[in-house]
Amino acid sequence: MKNIKHIAISGNIGSGKTTLAEKLARHYHWTPLLESVDHNPYLRDFYSDMTRWAFHLQIYFLNSRFNQVNQIRQSPKTIVQDRTIYEDAHIFAANLHASGHISHRDYQSYLDIFNSMIQFVEPPDLLIYLKADIPKLVHQIARRNRDFEYNIKLEYLKNLNEHYEKWIASYRHGRLLVVDVNNMDFVERVEDFSTIVNKIELELNSLFS
Numbered sequence: 001m002k003n004i005k006h007i008a009i010s011g012n013i014g015s016g017k018t019t020l021a022e023k024l025a026r027h028y029h030w031t032p033l034l035e036s037v038d039h040n041p042y043l044r045d046f047y048s049d050m051t052r053w054a055f056h057l058q059i060y061f062l063n064s065r066f067n068q069v070n071q072i073r074q075s076p077k078t079i080v081q082d083r084t085i086y087e088d089a090h091i092f093a094a095n096l097h098a099s100g101h102i103s104h105r106d107y108q109s110y111l112d113i114f115n116s117m118i119q120f121v122e123p124p125d126l127l128i129y130l131k132a133d134i135p136k137l138v139h140q141i142a143r144r145n146r147d148f149e150y151n152i153k154l155e156y157l158k159n160l161n162e163h164y165e166k167w168i169a170s171y172r173h174g175r176l177l178v179v180d181v182n183n184m185d186f187v188e189r190v191e192d193f194s195t196i197v198n199k200i201e202l203e204l205n206s207l208f209s
Contacts, residue, residue, distance in 0.1 A: 004125050004204060006072050008081040010168075011130035012160050013152065014141040016181055020130065021082045023186065023193060024200075031075065033068050034082045037146075044148040054101040058093045058110060066117050073122070085121055086173070089114045091163045099159060123173035126203055131180045134158060177203050 007030065009017045018034055025032040037043060042057040065085040072079050089111065097107040132140075137157050141149055168178065179196055186193040 004078050006079055006081065006122070006124040007126050007128065007200075008084045008124035009128045009130065010084055010087055010164075011181075012132060012137055012157060012164055013149075014137040014139075014144075014157075015130040015132040016140060016186070017082050017130060019187060020128075020196070021080045024080050024197075027197065028078070028080075030080045031077045032082070033071065033079050036064060047148050047151040050096070050099075050101045054096045055103075055106045055110065058088065058096065058102070059113075061088050061092070062110070062114060062117070066121075069121050081124065084124065084127070085114075085117070086123075086167070087164075089118075090167045091160060095156075095159050095163050099156075126175045126177060126200070127171065127173070128200070129164070129168050129176065129178045131178055131182070132161075133182050134161065136182050137161075175203055 007024070009021050009024075011017050021032050021034060024030060040057075040060065042053050042060050046053040046057045062085070065083070065088055068081060069085060072081065093102065093107065093110055093114075096102045097104070102110070134154060134157055138154070141152065168176070177199055179199060184192040184195070186196055
């Protein structure tokens with residue numbers, strides 16, 4: 001696996017991306033590149049007033065993710081990334097625009113920036129999509145107990161899941177592994193984590209054999 005450069009984990013809020021990235025980093029001695037939550041200056045405000053802060057938040061995430069892309073390109077290490085730049089545009093910004101939280105004018109400006117950036121982005125060697133239904137997402141969001149996430153509405157999660165399903169169905173950037181985590185607990189059950197590792201091994205061995 002010495003040729004592997006970039007593994008990315010995608011999925012809805014609460015699907016377990018960060019936890020899995022950290023566990024895979026320890027297992028394979030990869031470098032984790034995680035989404036910044038604690039230092040995000042807009043996230044708490046966004047969940048209180050989506051319409052006011054949606055565009056600001058998405059620009060922040062887009063810039064942050066593009067910086068991560070540059071880190072991955074410059075690093076000699078194998079990196080496992082928590083969420084991709086593609087999701088920022090195709091899932092979150094698209095959903096906020098469709099829901100009326102980002103105006104058409106601002107959305108077009110956002111897409112112009114994204115389309116300029118994406119020319120310099122190389123896709124991950126393997127994208128792992130954690131598929132989770134609403135009850136699973138709600139359970140895991142509640143378990144991590146972030147107070148600003150109490151305002152997340154079920155409709156928001158549902159819309160994001162619909163955008164994810166459409167995006168994953170049309171994903172053509174590279175190798176894709178879909179893992180249904182609805183009946184998994186890869187933190188508490190070693191066998192569940194082993195199942196995911198085995199799936200990853202099959203994909204990576206096929207990719208670089």
